[in-house]
Amino acid sequence: MFEARSLSSMGPDNYAAREGEVLSERPEHCVYLALGSNLGDRQAQLKAALGELRQVIDIQKVSSVYETEPVGYLDQPPFFNIVCWGYTHMTAPELLKRAKDIERQLGRQPTVRNGPRLVDIDILLYDTLVYAKDNLIVPHPRMGERAFVLIPLAEIAPDVQEPRSGHTARELLQNISQRGVTRTSVLL
Numbered sequence: 001m002f003e004a005r006s007l008s009s010m011g012p013d014n015y016a017a018r019e020g021e022v023l024s025e026r027p028e029h030c031v032y033l034a035l036g037s038n039l040g041d042r043q044a045q046l047k048a049a050l051g052e053l054r055q056v057i058d059i060q061k062v063s064s065v066y067e068t069e070p071v072g073y074l075d076q077p078p079f080f081n082i083v084c085w086g087y088t089h090m091t092a093p094e095l096l097k098r099a100k101d102i103e104r105q106l107g108r109q110p111t112v113r114n115g116p117r118l119v120d121i122d123i124l125l126y127d128t129l130v131y132a133k134d135n136l137i138v139p140h141p142r143m144g145e146r147a148f149v150l151i152p153l154a155e156i157a158p159d160v161q162e163p164r165s166g167h168t169a170r171e172l173l174q175n176i177s178q179r180g181v182t183r184t185s186v187l188l
Ligand SMILES: Nc1ncnc2c1ncn2[C@@H]1O[C@H](COP(=O)(O)OP(=O)(O)OP(=O)(O)O)[C@@H](O)[C@H]1O
Pocket: 096, 112, 113, 114, 115, 120, 121, 122, 123, 124, 135, 136, 137, 138, 139, 140, 141, 142
C-alpha cells in the first residue's frame, strides 16, 4: 500500500510548484504526522487540526488518543498526542508551511522550546525522504526517542521504516521507555 502509492523518490526541491500547475496532477506522497496539544480543550484542538489537514492530506489512518506526561520541559500540563498518515500532493516544505499556518490559525502562541501549546504539528516521515535544509528536517530528528510519538505510530503502522536507521516503528519502540503514555477512550 505504502510502496504502491509512493510514486516519487525525488527531493522536495525537484518538484516545487510551477505556475498554473494543478495540485492533484502532481505525484502523491505518503506522510506521517504527529500532533500534540496540552492547553485548552485538547480533544477539540486535535480535531480541528485534523480537519484542516484533511484539506491537503487524504488521511488514511488516525491513531487512538494518548494522554502523555510532558517530555523536555516538565512543568506543564499533560498532553494529548496522536499520529496520522495519509497521501498528499504537497512537497515537504509546502506541508511544513501549511502545518505551521494551521498551528497559528488555531491560536498557537510562540512559547519556550518544548513548552505548552494549543496544538503542535510535526512531520515525522515523508515517503522515504531524508532531508535537512532551511527549517525542515525529515525524518523528524527526535521521533526515535519519543514514546508519545512511537506508541501511536506503532499502533497504526508498526512496520513503517524510519529511513535514516532503517528500523521500523515497532523496533524503535522496543529501545525506549514506554512510561508516561496512556491510551484514552477519547475518539477523534
Ligand atoms: N519535521 C519537522 N516537523 C515540524 N517542524 C520542523 C520539522 N523539522 C524542523 N522543524 C522546525 O522546527 C521548528 C520548531 O518547531 P516547534 O516550535 O513545533 O518545536 P517544538 O515542538 O517545541 O520542538 P520539537 O521540534 O522537538 O517537537 C519549526 O519552526 C520548524 O521549522
